[in-house]
Amino acid sequence: QVQLQESGPGLVKPSETLSLTCAVSGYSISSGYYWGWIRQPPGKGLEWIGSIYHSGSTYYNPSLKSRVTISVDTSKNQFSLKLSSVTAADTAVYYCASSPIVGAVDYWGQGTLVTVSS
Amino acid sequence: DIQMTQSPSSLSASVGDRVTITCQASQDISNYLNWYQQKPGKAPKLLIYDASNLETGVPSRFSGSGSGTDFTFTISSLQPEDIATYYCQQYDNLPPRYTFGQGTKLEIK
Numbered sequence: 330q331v332q333l334q335e336s337g338p339g340l341v342k343p344s345e346t347l348s349l350t351c352a353v354s355g356y357s358i359s360s361g362y363y364w365g366w367i368r369q370p371p372g373k374g375l376e377w378i379g380s381i382y383h384s385g386s387t388y389y390n391p392s393l394k395s396r397v398t399i400s401v402d403t404s405k406n407q408f409s410l411k412l413s414s415v416t417a418a419d420t421a422v423y424y425c426a427s428s429p430i431v432g433a434v435d436y437w438g439q440g441t442l443v444t445v446s447s
Numbered sequence: 448d449i450q451m452t453q454s455p456s457s458l459s460a461s462v463g464d465r466v467t468i469t470c471q472a473s474q475d476i477s478n479y480l481n482w483y484q485q486k487p488g489k490a491p492k493l494l495i496y497d498a499s500n501l502e503t504g505v506p507s508r509f510s511g512s513g514s515g516t517d518f519t520f521t522i523s524s525l526q527p528e529d530i531a532t533y534y535c536q537q538y539d540n541l542p543p544r545y546t547f548g549q550g551t552k553l554e555i556k
Binding site: 363367374375376377380388390391424431432433434435437438439440 | 448479481483489490491492493496497502534536538539540542543544545546547548549550
């Protein structure tokens with residue numbers, strides 16, 4: 330059973346870079362699966378940020394593509410999100426997620442709230 | 448880009464009622480449509496995948512149907528523990544891309 334746990338700062342200043350990490354247990358990232366990030370602003374709906382395949386191929390939401398980088402660290406069995414030039418609109422609960430194939434998201438982290446504020 | 452229109456945005460129903468939520472895609476997405484349940488403070492939980500397949504362990508009162516552009520999610524007999532927000536989600540394979548509906552908040556009347 331894949332288990333995911335997000336970690337990172339809960340407060341980021343405007344114009345800075347948001348950085349989060351998702352630790353994976355129960356499965357080796359290098360074995361396969363898609364690994365990604367989904368966010369949810371307070372009181373609002375879900376937005377897919379992007380995904381990375383275990384091979385390193387990345388896929389991003391076109392609306393965020395210029396600011397997003399997702400990477401994998403197989404040695405630590407974790408993957409990461411970097412979102413640059415953040416504004417208050419990036420305040421959200423950020424979930425890491427995974428699935429064996431493109432399609433339904435089978436596994437979710439518990440989510441971590443990131444607030445963008447000075 | 449494919450847009451997903453989910454309705455209604457909120458719904459109040461009584462225990463035992465049949466509840467229906469719809470999701471419409473802006474173009475044909477075949478059966479590339481999933482349904483999730485999200486309870487307050489929790490991550491979404493997959494209920495239905497590929498339009499009509501019940502995820503393992505999910506009660507049979509939940510069901511999904513549709514293909515192309517029009518999809519329906521049904522709870523056959525509403526239970527108190529079904530109070531949550533429900534989301535549809537479409538996906539593209541090439542390249543991988545996901546879009547969620549706006550959500551339907553379900554409350555007990």
